[in-house]
Amino acid sequence: MHDPSLGSSLIESQLPRYEQRILRTQVVRASAPTTFAAIRRVDFFRSPAVALPNRARIAIDTLRGRRGAHIQRSRSEFRFDQLLEPDGGFHLLAEEPGHAMVLGFIGRWWEKGYGRVEWSPADFGRFALPGYGIGAWGFTVLTYDAHTSVLVTEVRVHGTDDKARRSFRGYWTVVGPFVKAMGGPVLRLIRDEAESL
Incomplete structure (x- = not known):
């Protein structure tokens, strides 16, 4: 399933303009509340397709001496809430409990250290x-129905100016295929977690 209409209005309200978009869907044989709860419980590192590129990134960060890399190096698992830790790079922008949630991230990912900048969820919509x-x-x-749900994940990226958009296009040529390849495994991990309950 790749129906573009399945994207959430919640992400539309947070980032209506974008140059890159990834949309993936997965049927889950579990109720919607059970599936939604599974998002926060699953260990994403259970999938080699997710773990290997992220462990490689952590190793590169360690070699570069990026702040916080020593914390990540020893992780044997990675769960949703760890994305929201101080060194995770994400903030929770909005949530409709049991139905939808949106995380935000801002930076220059094509640069050493990912060009991170301090920001808060209140800054997201007006960051320029x-x-x-x-x-x-x-x-x-x-x-x-009562025992089946459809899980949708969507990623959107927008550059604040032409230079950022050009830089991101070059970065995406290399990294994009890996990001796209992780979408399916992430959804299947959540599906398996939900269906195991």
Whole structure:
């Protein structure tokens, strides 16, 4: 399923303009509340397709001496809430409990250290510093029937100016295929977690 209409209005309200978009869906044989709860419980590192590129990134960060890399190096698992830790790079922008949530991330990912900048969720909609990428990552759970739901994940990225958009296009040529390849495994991990209950 790749119906563009399945994207959540929650992510639309946070980042209506974008140059890159990834949309993936997964049928789950569990109720919508169970599936939504599974998003926060699953260990994303259970999938090699997710763990290997992220462990490689952590190793590179360690070699570069990026702040916080020593914390990540020893992790044997990675769960949703760890994205929201101080060194995770994400903030929770909005949530409709049991239905949808959206995370935000801002930086220059094509640079050493990812060009991180301090920001708060209140800044997200009006962030306009030149040369930055603004991203939103959303999860939506749609009810099909009492025992079946549809899980949707969507990523959107917007550059604050032409320079940022050009830089991101070059970065995306290399990294984009890996990001796209992780979408399916992430959804299947959440599906398996929900269906195991």
